Amino acid sequence: MRFHPGAKRRIVAATLATLATSSHAQAQPQSPAQQRAAKLVSQMTLEEKAAQIQHRAPAIARLGIPGFNYWNEGLHGVARAGEATVFPQVIGMAASWNPQLIQEVADTTATEFRAKYLSKRRPDGSIAGGPGLTVWSPNVNIFRDPRWGRGQETWGEDPVLTARMGAAFIRGLQGSNPEFPKTVAAVKHFAVHSGPEPDRHQFDVHPSARDVVDTYLPAFHTAVTEAKAQAVMCAYNKVDGIPACANEHYLKDILRTQWKFDGHVVSDCAAIADIHMANKHGYVKTPEEAAAISIKAGTDLFCSSGNKDTADPAITVNAVKQGLVAEALLDQAVRRLMEARVRLGLLDEPGQGPFAAIAAKDFDTPAHRALSTRAARESMVLLKNDGLLPLKKAPGRILVVGPNANSVDSLVGNYNGTPSQPITVFAGIKARFAQSKVSFVEGTGWVGPPLENIPDSAFCLDAACTQPGIKAEEFKGTRLAGTPSALRSDPNARVAWGTPTREERAASTRWTGYLRPADSGAHSFRYSGESGYRIWVDDKLVADVWDIAWPTSDTDIELKAGQVYKIRVEAMQKGARGDHRLQWSQPGSSDALALKAAQDADVVVFVAGLTARFEGEAMSVKAPGFAGGDRTTLDLPAPQQKLLESLHASGKPVVLVLMNGSAMSVNWADKHLPAIVEAWYPGGEGGQAVAELLAGDFSPAGRLPVTFYKSAEQLPPFADYSMKNRTYRYFGGEPLYPFGYGLSYTSFAYGKPTLGKAAVKAGDGVELSVDVRNSGKLDGDEVVQLYVSRTAEGAPIRALKAFQRVHLKAGESRKVSFKLDAQALSVVDAKGTRVVPAGTATLWIGGGQPGGVKQAAGVSAKIAVSGTKVLKAY
Template identity: 65%
Template sequence: MKTTPLSKTLAILLGLSMACTPVGAQTPPKLATAEVKPPYLDAQATAQARAVDIVSRMTLEEKAAQLQSGTPAIARLGVPAYDWWNEGLHGVARAGEATVFPQAIGLAATFDTSLMHDVADTIATEFRAKNLKARTASGGSTKRYEGLSVWSPNVNIFRDPRWGRGQETYGEDPFLTSRMGVSFIKGLQGDDPKHPKTAAVIKHFAVHSGPEADRHFDDIHPSKRDEVDTYLPAFYAGVTEARVEGLMCAYNAVNGVPACGYTPYLKDILKTQWGFKGHIVSDCAAVADFYLTTSHAYVKTPEEAVASAVKAGTDLICDFNGNKTFDPAVTVNAVKQGLMSEADLDAALIRMFEVRYRLGLLDAPGTGPYAAITAKDYDTPAQRELNLKTAEKSLVLLKNDGLLPLKAAPKRIAVIGPNANTAEALVGNYNGTPSKPITVYAGIKARFPDAEVTYIEGTGWVAPPLQDVPDSVLCVDAACTEKGLKFEEFKGPKLEGAVVATRTDKNAKFSWGRPTREERESSTRWSGYIKAEETGAHRFRFTGDDGYRVFIDDKLIADVWDIAWPTSDSDVQLEAGKTYKLRVEAVQRGTREDQKFQWSRPSAGGEKAVAAAKDADLIVFAAGLTSRLEGEEMRVAAPGFAGGDRTSLDLPAPQQKMIEQLHATGKPVVLVLMNGSAMSVNWADKNLPAIIEAWYPGGEGGRAIANLIAGDFSPAGRLPLTFYKSADQLPPFKDYSMNGRTYRYFTGEALYPFGYGLSYTIFAYGKPVLSAKSVKAGGSVKVTVSVTNSGQRDGDEVVQLYVKRAVTGAPVRALKGFQRISLKAGETKKVTFTVDAKAMSVVDVNGQRQVEAGAVELWIGGGQPEARKDLKPAAGTAATITVTGRKTIGAF
């Protein structure tokens, strides 16, 4: 065994530590009484000293294994196994029950940095609780989704609302994204830099925002202006202000080089200019993209790929699906072939082990500065109440003709729509599991206990509504003498090898419970017959996040093996009373606990919904999307969707038809939108009395929506992205130039502008007071304005500061400050902003910020000063600062 040279004393100690230790156990080597404790075993030594020492004791093969995200144990050194992969976008994800806060785009809509910090701090507590439970049970090791390295937040700019992953971001504005990102990172990591609560990982660096289908081979060539003005500011803030522990590089290439090997970003900007001292992890399979001919094909071999990434600054390789870069032997070969040095590998691992020491992951579970957190400190009543508060603050009232808040509780309420009674519409993607999810239907029932509340789905998201296939129509044999289906289970995801379990099931259903990582990979087959109850077109679906196929009479009618939504040609004509041969095949990886067989039948139209609406005093229609339609690299074959992205911003046609039918009843309709991206609801805006944007509002979402409708609070959420009238107003999706994009560079008329949101009360703004009306380039000015709640009820106002410069290359206007304040009816508060040199600057074509002479136009208000011609503008006030001289203040 070849190791890095050690001192004589350390060599003796290493020899003493070679006793066999069970894999995964955290048992450090025993020392003779007289021996000096080596640094890696000394809890009083610095994390860096411990990291340097322990890496020096590893063989090349051991080091190579530690370069992958799923690191094995090194028993002889007392190092437990650790998987770095963990997600905390809006709560502890993929680890069972947790507090599921509103999706990231909904968190951004709160425009509340203090709340954002509290949310992230709560998420960090829950991570600690989950990690403690896992480490205590395993003796120190943790599997995927059990660690304290949190691959969040996503601060990519939502430059185009068609991007399916835009829901994971804080919207289209770099300033808002920066402020919310900094608060989230600080909340996750805590106040002790030596002992972070968790290690946040900001992503995806950089210039990354779809299309999803092209992300593994797209090569982006951003202008210097767009880099500095749009794509990099939030990363800069996360690194320099929040001192984020980690950073994830992106899939796409930048200027011809894969992002995880692009030294101008990873070394020149990130480490040299910004002083980043943390670790860099690749997006999962991104390093494989270096050499795969179907991706970037930047190099020819896996060894070259690993070397290119590590030498550029990538410290950890996340991979999956059997790509060769996941094999530690590739890294060993890269060193032996001279493609990179062992010192390059050491430098990466020292950074990784340093953060493990600082997190306490190499010390005994339940010790250290967070020892007061117990394994039960997640999904508590107090945390759910914070979640409710957050959901309420995230809701944006888009339209209100006076219907809301309700003047009196209705006697009969019809709750209709594909998002009305499903937890799926609450959670978005990268989510945990709420223990007590409150849907819109459940929230309305609870808030209006004396009303007769009826729920009817009415329509599915993109097709007729789906219902569970009843046990009564499933048969083992063609004559239906025996009910049920034959079940077969296989180890692995490909229906290969010997059958490991067989039985007769009543239905095609699968429930995971709490699978281990090893138990997650399996595949199943149900076979038998199905007896149709109606004549006409039927569509089938097997719920869950994993793939499936459905065969009728041996004809493949739904091929969704790796597609998140059924194909458009999955309809099959069945005849009532006739029996058909059935086969359902599915893969299970444990990403959802329950999977079941569903169908849509010819009679499952909107007639029942319309009938219920006619009998109601109020209609609540919960419409929108789901993370099965918009999301990460999906194969969705439905009108208006492609690859997880959207091709249209309109509501899917079945939902639009349903809305029009409900409106035709003459009863008042409240449209509740639940989605992660902009919606072009032009018809609804013209015809319906009230529209609420609820995003994917989290586990308490139904309560929050019902409370808003009832008037328990005044809404104050604001749009963190532009709602366009149509996708036709946008440049091509693949064009990364910011020209014509977002409120800062869009010159058309939006349906609802960035920063927009209505209230149940009225706010008035006084005349602004400037600390100086004129300033030399490079100086700053304070602006103070009085804000009064002149309405009849208490409420929050989001005071927004916009800056406009009549300078070449300047945006139409740009957000440079915001504060969310609470005002009682009749109360006045003063709000002060500092307009500094950066706020007054404009980025030139060379990527330098210039403060030019001339007027700096300020707007301070509850939204932008200009809206649609027929939309009442936000209350606010204007002021002007005059700049004399000219000054370059640098890029960031």
């Protein structure tokens, strides 16, 4: 077995510390949950214990333990479990800068988890296809580079903002009583993890000591020590040569020993198999070694994601019998898991405990959807406004254009639930401006012509079109091999698996039949989904993207209205998103239609951006600007940019509404358009919030949780994990829109700050306050941000240390107070030591960062620090 340099020394030290900690723990009185868990584990056989560390834990009937699936997602509402309240994607909620709101959102999400659990619970306590109460959220990884596809799941690029919002989310999910949590939150992905997505199963990160302490770990520390997260998920990648889920330095030395974490650690899915697979990490040679090294490091639960080797409990049994891991360590892992289930009440009859009042119907309620709408309002960021907004008088004619204008996908982001009453931007504008004539033309797709589902009426089983439908042959496996497992007639070339089973994720289908289009002209075809497909029309191959999810070179084909054409579609299913269907772009659904409609409009609202089908987790998408779920450019996709410029050239005022999960380099739009709104993926009711913002029903107060760069060329290579020249704290160039930035329909003024002390000794804290006044004519929220700058080698240019979102009526003033501790005045040196240096600390209190062309209102102050002092790292 290989060890990173210094690992043996750390392991010895950690072992001694663990022994000391264990002896101390044994001397303490155990909680009822710990006692009950220990008793259950003591009655299990080795084989039963090995099965219990799989995320699909089987029942042990003789002990009264029901089967349980630990895998549940809840980033912004209950995900992958049917209809639920869909809140704005996490990056959007981060833009609210409102921890109180986030805790309320998470508490509501936990209520819906409880309700869904009750609705799916069988009499024996197992769950029938529904969610449990262990929630694998929040994601507190730092969004260090805007090209990362999963950045949408995070709270942004700043450690303090991420820590405060993540902690609020954990408190909401779990509640205030750790012995009776509402749900168990699993904070992820520990610890240094943020892409690139295509390389995550092989990638080795070597962060500097400074970056680990100052950037990558603070939010995890807050989640564990302050918010008391009861679970942690370890990441896929290696850190300093050791796979994250087998990394004793992070899981044992830091998490268990230093931070006193006593919950359970779950692997990211398939991460244990990665440890031994030769085409992944290949860190050890056998599945038994992978299981053993993970358990010894402190990973308690294996999410296997279909990898049969590590998903087989026999592997763990073999590891114990071969002497690779002590059975006592397996016992410890199972005890931690049983403790979580006992505390959640999963081993008891429902209707007991502090959450007995929650009923199975308490999800997707009007009150919950209203909270989602409120969260969407608070997340909206006004990036530019030359006075066009708000639309004080309803325009006579409003044209809504763009691929995200009438798209549900663009509302929900990834790791999402299903909104029962989605309100797209087009629908929201049409409802809010009922007195206006509101029309919609898609105009362009995201990266090509606009696509729509082919209607059932276009398909025939025979060349004469006497029978509707299309022949379907379904196969096991992804290669259309062997005898079909199913043969049937479908109304269309589509599948609706919802969340596919493990077997369905390795399936393929061939549809054959005939197609009769309703319009003449050029058509292009696509099979929606995230796995490969091929399409033939009259034996001509018009789409061959068997290994790519989004086509880059599909061939247009001329079709005549009413003529019958042979069609064949072959598609595979490998991923977790199972709702797929055949689509086409038709003649006339292009830029020209939108430009013609714009001639009659008074205002054009162009709803542009991305969806989670382009940016996301380990995707096979390959289209201009995208690779594997990550982005290769920050620009608006070329077809959208082209139509946007053409609409502007028409002379009509154009409002650009962006819907996306990462920064966009909209330089041209910033220069030429009168108004730009960042709406993110705003949740199920997000279209209503966008419409209300345009109308001026509220003053926007969202602030950017990430830097919007002018170009990806301003950044270091994506795979470089050094923070040098990354994020607002270290970026030396000029951004398009800075972190913390956002406009309002009103204005704010800041008085002279009052300091408790103008001079402090190193290690002391300081209190300060400032009067903030709404100097405009409209009520609104201000996000008061406090930044600190210290002069020291390697120190950030400035760093956010505190913030408050406050509501002020027009003309109202309020004193906003902050308490800065010693850590807020500290820096981290190259060795990873946190030090308060002597010298001047420069403070800025305002509605954004100081300096630059987009500086917000604010005031500065200085504190003299005498002496130096070394502090704890976190």
